[in-house]
Amino acid sequence: MGAAPLEPELVAAYGALVHAGALDAAGLATAVAVDLDEAQRLLGALEDHGLLSRRVGSAPATYVPAPPAIALGAVLAEQQHAVHTTQKLVEQLDEVYRRTGPTSHPSDVVDLVVGTAAVRARIQQIQTSAREEVLSLVKPPVAVVSSEDNAETEDAAVDRGVRYRAVLETSMLEEEPRLLHAVAAAAARGEEARLSPSVPIKLFVVDRSVALVPLGHAGTGTGPEGALLVRGSGLLDALIALFELVWERAFEIAPGTAESGAPEPSRLAADSPTDLDREILTLLLAGLTDEAVAKGTGTSVRTVQRRVRALMDGAGVVSRLQLGWVAHERGWLGAATPQRA
Structure with a gap:
């Protein structure tokens, strides 16, 4: 050839x-x-x-x-x-x-991929073949492919014009604060990411034609080492619908520098939150504690609390709940605050 x-x-x-x-x-x-x-x-x-x-x-x-x-x-x-x-x-x-091919028979809509190495190879394979879009739901523990391991493949796909959308469970940021910086860097390259207090399953969908669902037990990661490979079917449609539902209700990660040593605000103008302020608000509204937000943004708990206090003073509110509503109304987060059922 x-x-x-x-x-x-x-x-x-x-x-x-x-x-x-x-x-x-x-x-x-x-x-x-x-x-x-x-x-x-x-x-x-x-x-x-x-x-x-x-x-x-x-x-x-x-x-x-x-x-x-x-x-x-x-x-x-x-x-x-x-x-x-x-x-x-x-x-x-x-x-x-x-x-x-296999999908000509109903029983062959789903394949079983056995072993961590085989799952990792399949993720790389279907991601490399992506032409339009990659969707993913991410929750701890990360046992197969880390964000660092996958960075080169993601970058190559983005360069080809592939759209990436991912929803991360907020507990991942509490366990690995530096992940927020990796997500911000990915956003700068054109990827899209949101945070959710709870992600139901781990999921990887490519071009809406194939999905990979790891078999580990939700929340513990225990269980068989493998994944289900799901091809075009009603089951695949349901997985895509699940992703879209989680995506719609998740919080957009506002771009920000999250640099340590950022200046403390004295009194903030009502409509001028900084990038760091937006990032702090996003993480707080996604359910992270002050301690986790401080780690994720590279600041101190005292800095987080002072900036939140300054935001509340500038917005003219007396509680964080009210601040969240004002942030939504004024578009400080870059996306609508999700409606909770």
């Missing part, structure tokens, strides 16, 4: 030739830190690819690089053709799969 990509060693050798203008085998060996035999192998391979030519009459043999636009342009065109051919094959096989 087309030519394989150039080996990294060949790319490095060609780059060294381009920078030097011309090299013999000994010069290339020095430039890319290999022995003479390997340098001669690289030169022969580059010559086979049409990426260099020998300088006439040189002794020892000296090689000059072919113009990159011409030499690599041909390689790029061949690889693009291979990608296009593979993409067409995937589309054809996918169409056959949809007609004759």
Whole structure:
């Protein structure tokens, strides 16, 4: 299905030739830190690819690089053709799969994925294949893929234009305060996240066509190590509806710096909460204690209480409950405060 990509060693050798203008085998060996035999192998391979030519009459043999636009342009065109051919094959096989695959029988709507490693591989696989949207419900304990482990895959998907929406249970921030900063960084890259005092299950949905539901017992994480892989069906529709319900009732995470050492407010103007103030309000309304909010924002409990007091004074209210209502009415949180049943 087309030519394989150039080996990294060949790319490095060609780059060294381009920078030097011309090299013999000994010069290339020095430039890319290999022995003479390997340098001669690289030169022969580059010559086979049409990426260099020998300088006439040189002794020892000296090689000059072919113009990159011409030499690599041909390689790029061949690889693009291979990608296009593979993409067409995937589309054809996918169409056959949809007609004759496992979901053609009702009992095969759900697959069992056994073992932590297998679940992790499936999460990475379906996430890498995402084209439009990834939805997730996240609650402790995180036993398969942490936010750090998944960051590279998420970033690649976001770069492809995939929309990410996640709802995190607030208890995660109490256990791992630095997670708030990771969520803020993800939001800066275009991902969307909300907080909820209670998330019913762990869930991962890709392109509304497949879902992964870990099997661990809610709240304890105990139970079999595995997950259910759910394909297009009424069950999948129900899982998506559950996500949307939790998302609608969750609190949006207001953007903020949460930097420690932020200045203490004296008296706050009624309509000018800072980013840190918005972040504190969001976490308090999501059910976190003052201590957890202080850890999550990198401040002290005293700072949190002073800023809340300043917000209450500026809003002209006497309780945190009233402050929550004012914050909702004035749009301080960036999203409507959820209605509780």
